[in-house]
Amino acid sequence: MPSQLKQAARLFCALAFALVLCAAARAQQRPLITEDVDVLEPGSLRVQVGIDFVQDAKFPASGLTGDLTRVGVIGVHVGLSSNVEFSVEGVAQNFLSINTRGTSAFPLSIAPGDNSTNDTGDFRLSTKIKLRNETRRGPSLGFKFGMELPNSNEARGIGLNNTNAFGIILMGKKFGRDARLNTFGNLGIGIYTAPTRLFTQNDMLLYGLGGVFRVNKTVNLAAEVNGRANTRGGGAPLGTESLGEFRFGLQVKAAGLRFDAAGIKGLTEFSPRSGVTFGVTYDTPSVFTPVK
DSSP: OOHHHHHHHHHHHHHHHHHHHOOOOOSOOTTOOSOOSOOOOTTOEEEEEEEEEEEEEEETTTTEEEEEEEEEEEEEEEEEETTEEEEEEEEEEEEEEEEEEOOOSSOOOSOTTOOEEEEOOOOEEEEEEEEEOOOSSSOEEEEEEEEEOOOSOGGGSSOOOOOEEEEEEEEEEEESGGGOEEEEEEEEEEEEEOTTSTTOEEEEEEEEEEEEEEOSSSEEEEEEEEEEEOOSSSOOOTTOOOEEEEEEEEEEEETTEEEEEEEEEEOSTTSOSEEEEEEEEEEESOOSOOOO
């Protein structure tokens, strides 16, 4: 088993133990990125905006490393019916403070003397379907599929300007009095275009394990392990390396909003070393007539 998978497995066990010790909010658990099975109420709208700061971000295809700031980490989620939700997610702007430059696999538009670069992030369109409600003994089940659009400009050195597709199985189970602990897991496949190889892709294992624990009416604790693992026997094609991270943070409800913050720890060779994320979530009442 690759070393990054062994490390992820150990952290999965540690996370599960921590969650047992540490309002199960519905769907889209910012500051986490692991997907809950639950969907929004039919006709409702959820808008999320955040900002991330990560240190020692690595971009092997362009040869750049540095400190990355993601401004406008956007998520718009709509409940289409009692078991279907549609989402648009992405980053409005990425800013990279360049620390080192290596060999780039494609021409860059960054001048030799520039110490920073910026670019729009790639956006994702996805649909989540809840297949089964939780029972006393069994977990809830769902499925999410979607695609990543090529909105970025690879010449800026941050994005890869590729079209990717993914599909993941969702599982969830609540524990404790009044379902104070909401746990959820993801397992699936991501089909990533290899940006430097013609007619080549990397089918990667997508995984995630997370949970939210309600401390009181206004404060929740949240934690997860999430990432993607290379399934090829040899090295991954440039731009499709294994990535993984651990997040631990909280959610605070105030003034009709839900604020969140979390620390980030990278788990693989090509993951950022560490970072933090902050965000806010707003749920609107029903904004349209749902699908019957």
